[in-house]
Amino acid sequence: MSVEAILQTHPRPLVADAGVLARCVDECGECAGHCTICADASLAEDDVRDMERCLRLCLDCADTCVATARILARQTSADPAIQHRQLEACLIACGNCAAECERHAQQHEHCRLCAEECRRCERACQDLLAALAPA
Amino acid sequence: MSVEAILQTHPRPLVADAGVLARCVDECGECAGHCTICADASLAEDDVRDMERCLRLCLDCADTCVATARILARQTSADPAIQHRQLEACLIACGNCAAECERHAQQHEHCRLCAEECRRCERACQDLLAALAPA
Amino acid sequence: MSVEAILQTHPRPLVADAGVLARCVDECGECAGHCTICADASLAEDDVRDMERCLRLCLDCADTCVATARILARQTSADPAIQHRQLEACLIACGNCAAECERHAQQHEHCRLCAEECRRCERACQDLLAALAPA
Amino acid sequence: MSVEAILQTHPRPLVADAGVLARCVDECGECAGHCTICADASLAEDDVRDMERCLRLCLDCADTCVATARILARQTSADPAIQHRQLEACLIACGNCAAECERHAQQHEHCRLCAEECRRCERACQDLLAALAPA
Numbered sequence: 001m002s003v004e005a006i007l008q009t010h011p012r013p014l015v016a017d018a019g020v021l022a023r024c025v026d027e028c029g030e031c032a033g034h035c036t037i038c039a040d041a042s043l044a045e046d047d048v049r050d051m052e053r054c055l056r057l058c059l060d061c062a063d064t065c066v067a068t069a070r071i072l073a074r075q076t077s078a079d080p081a082i083q084h085r086q087l088e089a090c091l092i093a094c095g096n097c098a099a100e101c102e103r104h105a106q107q108h109e110h111c112r113l114c115a116e117e118c119r120r121c122e123r124a125c126q127d128l129l130a131a132l133a134p135a
Numbered sequence: 136m137s138v139e140a141i142l143q144t145h146p147r148p149l150v151a152d153a154g155v156l157a158r159c160v161d162e163c164g165e166c167a168g169h170c171t172i173c174a175d176a177s178l179a180e181d182d183v184r185d186m187e188r189c190l191r192l193c194l195d196c197a198d199t200c201v202a203t204a205r206i207l208a209r210q211t212s213a214d215p216a217i218q219h220r221q222l223e224a225c226l227i228a229c230g231n232c233a234a235e236c237e238r239h240a241q242q243h244e245h246c247r248l249c250a251e252e253c254r255r256c257e258r259a260c261q262d263l264l265a266a267l268a269p270a
Numbered sequence: 271m272s273v274e275a276i277l278q279t280h281p282r283p284l285v286a287d288a289g290v291l292a293r294c295v296d297e298c299g300e301c302a303g304h305c306t307i308c309a310d311a312s313l314a315e316d317d318v319r320d321m322e323r324c325l326r327l328c329l330d331c332a333d334t335c336v337a338t339a340r341i342l343a344r345q346t347s348a349d350p351a352i353q354h355r356q357l358e359a360c361l362i363a364c365g366n367c368a369a370e371c372e373r374h375a376q377q378h379e380h381c382r383l384c385a386e387e388c389r390r391c392e393r394a395c396q397d398l399l400a401a402l403a404p405a
Numbered sequence: 406m407s408v409e410a411i412l413q414t415h416p417r418p419l420v421a422d423a424g425v426l427a428r429c430v431d432e433c434g435e436c437a438g439h440c441t442i443c444a445d446a447s448l449a450e451d452d453v454r455d456m457e458r459c460l461r462l463c464l465d466c467a468d469t470c471v472a473t474a475r476i477l478a479r480q481t482s483a484d485p486a487i488q489h490r491q492l493e494a495c496l497i498a499c500g501n502c503a504a505e506c507e508r509h510a511q512q513h514e515h516c517r518l519c520a521e522e523c524r525r526c527e528r529a530c531q532d533l534l535a536a537l538a539p540a
Binding site for chain 1 (some may be wrong): 136137138140141142144145146147160161164165167168169171172173175176178179180197201204205208209210211243244245248249252
Binding site (some may be wrong): 188191198211212213216220228 | 322326334340344352355362
């Protein structure tokens with residue numbers, strides 16, 4: 001599953017290489033899904049009290065990923081400053097959520113999988129930031 | 136890319152078969168991405184005036200897909216009435232957006248790809264509706 | 271705070287009476303905020319274990335309210351079937367979230383306030399459903 | 406309408422003064438509504454071709470406002486770096502959307518009202534940034 005094919009049919013020049021751009025949009029979508037599920041699974045765990053920070057960072061990460069995917073998916077009259085700042089917010093959220101989920105990765109498999117996805121999304125945001133025109 | 140692996144680590148029973156459930160959540164995410172891009176590409180087309188309904192239904196479909204993916208991704212204390220109604224709203228949005236995009240599929244390749252994705256998401260919602268416990 | 275003034279400047283006929291429409295969009299926004307805060311406050315409570323269903327329904331209600339506010343705020347090429355179904359999903363989510371928050375209203379003031387807002391939003395959705403053209 | 410009362414019932418210390426915090430969350434919700442309506446109204450205007458950048462920035466601004474409202478509404482285990490970065494992204498989006506809407510304020514009353522709301526939201530984000538603990 002990828003948005004790369006539809007991005008390549010866009011009538012305007014893309015804001016970055018289609019592959020780098022598509023990977024970021026795809027990973028933001030995937031990361032939003034993983035974080036939503038990890039938050040929900042954490043709520044059901046016996047040690048929910050210890051999962052408080054994990055649950056909260058997963059909710060934040062899902063929210064910023066949804067916004068970032070949309071803002072980077074748009075190519076028409078793109079505003080570089082908005083795209084840069086939103087990507088920066090997203091990669092911080094992904095990195096901090098990953099770090100917290102990694103702390104629980106031995107006890108909870110959903111945290112291990114969520115941390116891996118957050119790291120992939122963090123890298124995809126970094127790669128796209130490096131590929132965008134300067135803000 | 137799929138949420139199936141992380142869904143299978145959830146501590147509670149899933150609301151439906153993991154494969155059917157994951158496909159619906161995955162397709163909602165993928166459909167939200169396609170519709171966001173199709174709306175944005177339509178805005179850039181020379182015949183933007185004729186793309187008004189397409190652009191609008193794509194925005195609606197993206198919004199309902201984001202909400203539906205989240206609500207169905209959650210397994211803890213799930214409420215069948217909410218899940219049923221949100222899935223019904225989503226499959227109507229996908230079906231109506233697909234029908235409009237199909238009208239433009241010959242002129243705009245992004246509409247052709249978006250319509251195909253909307254139809255996949257519509258089917259995934261129908262399949263999950265059939266697999267859920269009754270509301 | 272209200273979207274009524276800007277709705278009244280829309281170049282197209284509104285899908286319903288401006289006041290009824292604005293109230294629904296306003297209440298969906300307000301309800302999304304209340305439910306986000308009630309879920310987060312529930313996570314911090316000592317009895318978080320007993321707040322599981324409350325927390326989860328608040329997250330669902332916030333998500334459907336965000337989608338519903340957007341879909342009803344749009345007047346251009348509106349699709350009655352989508353608007354009806356999304357409103358129905360929203361009023362079910364608001365009603366079920368209110369019922370759960372009401373159970374905790376004596377112990378947690380945030381649940382009391384959230385339940386009140388959910389009931390206002392539920393009524394606003396019902397009133398708009400009655401005022402819309404048939405799907 | 407305001408989230409201030411429910412914020413004041415939160416069991417944890419708020420991340421900033423309740424009034425400053427509530428104003429930011431309220432304005433983000435209000436700005437998301439205004440931008441959604443301004444984008445939709447722009448799509449219906451005869452000069453839709455000239456409204457391309459306005460429509461696009463309104464969609465971006467609505468998306469970042471929704472994420473920002475949620476992330477700042479949460480007080481439990483808040484992460485200062487995420488809150489700072491998301492607020493910065495939001496105030497850039499609001500400011501750039503306002504600047505574009507101001508260009509159309511004479512021709513389109515919805516742009517005038519949307520620009521005013523974006524400026525209020527920009528200020529509310531700036532005020533909250535100044536009131537937050539350092540990241």
